[in-house]
Amino acid sequence: MxxxxxxxxxxxxxxxxxxxxxxxxxxxxxxxxxxxxxxxxxxxxxxxxxxxxxxxxxxxxxxxxxxxxxxxxxxxxxxxxxxxxxxxxxxxxxxxxxxxxxxxxxxxxxxxxxxxxxxxxxxxxxxxxxxxxxxxxxxxxxxxxxxxxxxxxxxxxxxxxQPECRLLLIGAVEVARHVAEFASAAEFTVTLCEPRDTFAEGWQYPHIPLSRRLPDDLIAEDYGDQWCGVLALAHDPRVDDMGLLAALQSQAFYIGAMGSRKTSEARRSRLADLGLDAAALARLRAPIGVNIPSKTPAEIAISIVADLIAARHDLRAAQASL
Known part of the structure; x- marks a missing residue:
């Protein structure tokens, strides 16, 4: 796209x-x-x-x-x-x-x-x-x-x-829908990744590009450079962790995962058991987004996109100074 x-x-x-x-x-x-x-x-x-x-x-x-x-x-x-x-x-x-x-x-x-x-x-x-x-x-x-x-x-x-910033959203959930809408309005290029049949078949927003492939394959091919962001929103470790493991070994400028602090610590522990070191895990933004604090899917999405915009600004400023 x-x-x-x-x-x-x-x-x-x-x-x-x-x-x-x-x-x-x-x-x-x-x-x-x-x-x-x-x-x-x-x-x-x-x-x-x-x-x-x-x-x-x-x-x-x-x-x-x-x-x-x-x-x-x-x-x-x-x-x-x-x-x-x-x-x-x-x-x-x-x-x-x-x-x-x-x-x-x-x-x-x-x-x-x-x-x-x-x-x-x-x-x-x-x-x-x-x-x-x-x-x-x-x-x-x-x-x-x-x-x-x-x-x-x-x-x-x-x-x-500079290249446009691509976002890969993992998980066809309500938060992902709002993130896709707000991020697209903020001029990010957005793709949704959903390999689970039930969630993919129930997705009701055809204007948001949807891929049924596994997230680690997508990241390896198209979402691993420094102009890419990966957001794990599925709330399912079987899907989220697969994508995060690949993203944290890539050059992606933004890597985040949705969940509470307790859930986030459990996720970091699982990723460490899969071989990621402390430096890689330090790149993970979890809980994702700025602390506004947010509760509804739309509020959570706003907090996430605000954080993305700030990270993109820092990325572009750093690259322009090289």
Whole structure:
């Protein structure tokens, strides 16, 4: 499943390969409140298709109209929210302002560049783009000065793109349903793992990807790199422990398990008996989530996703500084 930046870049690649012109809009600066963070993308094709988002919809409409009227022929900056009229027209919150870099792309000049970026993201490798206002782009090594992956000095954008964070949720239970919904809204890519027939067949949410495979096999193949998280939510040691044993020997940035403190200590003891050392067990977040404290499935899911967001922020900040 492709989402987020990888999805936007793949859309651009497909449109360029079909001979369409494309405009890539990147948020490079914000002031005050902003509906989307710095680094967010919107790509628009000359036939009016679009991918990504830079606002709640008001700026997208204006950008679609601009590109429908031919659009810029070189990279330019566009500011929104400068005047009171802007704020009224585009409904930017609390006096917020957004600056966008808009890049025109054509297959003859830019398709190889886009293909390299798309390939890196699909292979889950960080890659850094450098774009100058007025024209010119290239790919460079990671820039340690890029705050949150993006640096802009008014003329040159240096944008470090990092792989999206994948989550594997083990167990088709009510908490997993809420975690999947909230985490997807927070731009994690989510898959549910449920090898048990009764639970898998009773799952009523077809929009959430479901795998019937064993969790250790999935982790070994697709969820073991540093951009992955594994959450054991089944409340069944036969399933949870299998996944945790594999995850704790992987590079996954987040590994958590649902249960009380007593249940968590019993789980650690079982995993130690299976050969995991103290360093591996120290990576396990159990009980999972921040202490709000939570009781209902939705509350538990909120505490889990809040902890995931904080861990992802730390991961991205650490990688951007390398």
């Amino acid at each position: 492709i989402s987020g930046q990888a999805s936007v870049m793949e859309s651009i690649r497909r449109w360029l390969a079909a001979g369409e012109r494309v405009w890539l809009c990147t948020i490079v600066e914000t002031w005050g409140s902003s509906p989307r963070p710095v680094g967010s993308w919107l790509a628009v094709s000359e036939t009016g298709h679009w991918s990504g988002s830079v606002s709640g919809g008001c700026l997208e409409e204006d950008l679609l109209q601009r590109t429908a009227a031919e659009g810029p022929v070189e990279s330019i900056l566009i500011d929104y929210g400068i005047t009171d009229g802007d704020r009224d027209r585009f409904q930017l919150p609390c006096g917020g302002r957004i600056r966008l870099l808009v890049e025109p792309l054509v297959a003859s000049d830019h398709l190889p560049h886009i293909e390299r970026v798309s390939r890196a993201l699909s292979e889950r490798q960080p890659i850094t783009r450098k774009v100058r206002v007025g024209g010119g782009m290239g790919l460079i090594g990671a820039d340690g000065n890029a705050r949150n992956g993006l640096a802009f000095d008014g003329q040159t954008l240096v944008h470090t793109l």
